Amino acid sequence: MTYRAPVKDLMFNMQALADLPALNKIPAFADFDLDTAQAVLEECAKLCEDVIAPLNWVGDKNPSFWKDGQVFTTPGFKEAFKQFAEGGWQGLQHPDEFGGQGLPKTIGAACGEMINSANVSFALCPLLTDGAIEALLTAGSEEQKNIFIPKLVDGSWTGTMNLTEPQAGSDLAQVRTRAEPQADGTYKIFGTKIFITYGEHDMAENIVHLVLARVVGAPEGVKGISLFLVPKFMVNADGTLGARNDAHCVSIEHKMGIKASPTAVLQFGDHGGAVGTLIGEENRGLEYMFIMMNAARFGVGVQGIAVAERSYQKAASFARDRVQSRPVDGSTAAGGGAAPILHHPDVRRMLMTMRALTEGCRAMSSVAASAYDTAHHHADAAIAKQAQTFYEFLVPLVKGYSTEMSLEVTDLGVQVHGGMGFIEETGAAQHYRDAKILTIYEGTTAIQANDLVGRKTGRDGGAFARSVAGLVEATEAQLAARDSAAARSVLKRLSAARLAYLDVVDFIAANSRSNPNAAYAGSVPYLMLAGNLVAGWQLARSLMVAEDHLAAGNDAAFMSAKIATARFYAEHILSRAGGLRDAIVEGADSVTAMSLEAF
């Protein structure tokens, strides 16, 4: 088996950190207790381990390819997607009324991690479809919802997000795709979109493109962008498929990773105009797109955790088997000989780093998902609002920090393999190549950091960011009441990291308007520090739960490992916080000091 789903760790987080039992008391989630969650995860694990994971390396060797306007996906993908859809997995988090299962995101995100660990390229298709469903749920007309959502939920059709154009990447103000209103209330769409994930493929009957475009005469910039629904095949009123629409895939990209996932260039309107219908109101497209994007950003953060987990499993397995050199402490020197490399301290350090980063980000994402569920369904409006603010604060951290950490983890994953890691057939290199897209798409790390600096910190003068430090401090108080060496060590590092974070929040809040160059020069380091702190904080909480379980005699092996991992995180990862603080607070000027001509 190439992948074993970490069901136990996911369940631990759900119980100990995300408090699924509390969510279970919310009427919308009355059906979803821990036992149900466990059953769902186990079912999902089976599909991922047995069906989807084995296709990962196949997809790298046999990428999707384009021929005469059609895209042919990797052998086996179509059949796997059919199984995925028939199992109801696309509808996991979507409403019952459209055929979904209505599960909380807290459980859905755990399943999302498994699917992405199994196969990021495969998982992108459902991920984008989820985004399209969310956008339609929020802003679609009744007709759009009724016709499109059930088909997206049951996997007959899939969805895409069409934002990027050659001149409009991070800067959506530059979007030029044109929409011409027609007498029948539809629009004709003309333009070129690039980097469209699963923009064309053979896994579903129809593809529902959500397209950003500018209605003729609309204002310049982001305030003149509207969102359109442009299906690959027109859909009749009864839901059957009609004529081919004028939206064509003219090529797909040759990428460093996620090669099985087709990244399309789509041409709209080269043969008279692609027919689209407006979603919501004109000129509010960006707002709706952000709904998709925020769901997708959280999802991409989970992809980072997923790739990291897979990379860790592969490296740990290699380290158990590969015999090379005698341990420095002579621990296997009874026979005087070489030992599995897992015995070497630096291999342990690499694996612990991989594991700690992965578990830390997983814990953070679980808490974020729980906040989302509370925000959307809690009966108390004040609690819901607070949870929403917390979730929105966490999204750039989940996206930015988890994906950046996945680069570190997959690098170490290759490194543990030594020379074998660089040979493609080993498989470790694929994770390294795949991961690199995660810090780029759905908003680069810098774009996440801008969001954190501007909307999430600068806007309220750092008040909410400081309140998060207050929550961390409460955890510190709990740690202080314990007398274990692990709790003491974690307390020391958590406290130092929190203080470093508070210095940075003050600096960012003070400068975000008066000296934006200084604030934004530190934006990504701030994101890395905040993500590091929140992940470390969640592992500190995990440590206490694990210590209590251990004392009660529950699952000693798992709980001991959790304690060791949390302590390692604090001592080796949280300890990076001070350096980031210094660079941000005392090093802002040197970022922009060199003249532009000198680069």
Place this chain on the structure above:
Amino acid sequence: MTYRAPVKDLMFNMQALADLPALNKIPAFADFDLDTAQAVLEECAKLCEDVIAPLNWVGDKNPSFWKDGQVFTTPGFKEAFKQFAEGGWQGLQHPDEFGGQGLPKTIGAACGEMINSANVSFALCPLLTDGAIEALLTAGSEEQKNIFIPKLVDGSWTGTMNLTEPQAGSDLAQVRTRAEPQADGTYKIFGTKIFITYGEHDMAENIVHLVLARVVGAPEGVKGISLFLVPKFMVNADGTLGARNDAHCVSIEHKMGIKASPTAVLQFGDHGGAVGTLIGEENRGLEYMFIMMNAARFGVGVQGIAVAERSYQKAASFARDRVQSRPVDGSTAAGGGAAPILHHPDVRRMLMTMRALTEGCRAMSSVAASAYDTAHHHADAAIAKQAQTFYEFLVPLVKGYSTEMSLEVTDLGVQVHGGMGFIEETGAAQHYRDAKILTIYEGTTAIQANDLVGRKTGRDGGAFARSVAGLVEATEAQLAARDSAAARSVLKRLSAARLAYLDVVDFIAANSRSNPNAAYAGSVPYLMLAGNLVAGWQLARSLMVAEDHLAAGNDAAFMSAKIATARFYAEHILSRAGGLRDAIVEGADSVTAMSLEAF
């Protein structure tokens, strides 16, 4: 032009840090003053920019391939290698008596950087040949030297290093290749070697394999390994080629990067035995191999700098051209519009990080090369010995730190490009893929770190490592005598990093024998801290030289950029030192705390 050689920066280092004028006073280097160095660098730059660099992407698209035992290199490589050889570049650092030019390593390493920036895959062939020449110079018989070295120096033949076997990677004690003594004084070699760079190719008439093998009846472990010269074609006494030897390439690897460089599996003796001659004495093979390896390790460190430079140039160029979004400080908002992304603080931060890491490691390698030259040619034995110790201390830092930093730089190089970076045709991804081998071959980062902990620090109780801190302290005293803001800031960070380093040296020295798990758990972080410190120290020296030049009105643009880069390094890179110190000194136990079964 895809690459522009940084001749000015290389010359600055040679003059200001490596003190070429002082080397020039050593009789062996009497011909090599700054003017000569400049002329050599300019000539080398031309070849690299015009001939070798354009083949880099070609090699990625059209890797070497194997057919029926032969390897066909990328179109254009053979012709480029001919030009390289005819220009005398292979003999740059080798003795006159064998047809070389006898240049100091200080100049040679600068050329080496350019060749590797131009094309790492191409440059590997000369790099391995240099290693073979060094080993023969040290341990070869007169006959071996006279027959083989001139042909290696003039590029008619090339060299390889045959260490690795499937069961023997980092652990050479496991080498099983067998050598059977023959009546005529030769040996018959039997065995399989893997990961042999340029083990087979079509760029030269003959290939000189240096092969580690065990003479029948030799002791177990590393003390029973001998080194053999096994040519692809037998060589007659008059130097002409004879029969094909029984050393055959049975396949080449499918790698993540450096695809143009063939990585061979070589089979020795499948048809009766490959004929080899012993180099030096039996059972001293590892010692000789370390001569090659130390040269190659320095060379691989330079490859890290080289790939980082190329990645930086590409990213800076993209950032100048790509227009996207309005700057946060409104600096180009006269027209209210979008600006080149170089205007965005985070893009500046990424580029400054790339530049500072590259220039810092380049400065370190220049000083190391100078120490090598002093060690090998200075008339005063005490000075030479001191220089040798310094050089040997620096080799693991040049290899380990420069290559690890190249991963960070090439990652940022992709990131600056956004989505375009992930598309192979853009070219940024190739550097990311190529760089990953550098932390692995010629000894992984952990192997370098073991060398640093064991031989370079533990053996003398940390005395030499502490003396390096003393040199840093002297630079601090010079900084303290200045009143510029840049000098003050660099002083603060350099001093803090030195103190962190000293804590770590004390910890490593105290534990390397009594508690090896603790010492080796911190080995790679110690290497990263030491490399960071030495690179930052050299940039601090550079800063002072640049300030003086600036005050004298010399080359204001270059000197201002150097000052800005040195300050950035101190504030953003040296500031990582404290976190590493904490992890090493206070976090050793948590590296090995988790039970082996829990991984």
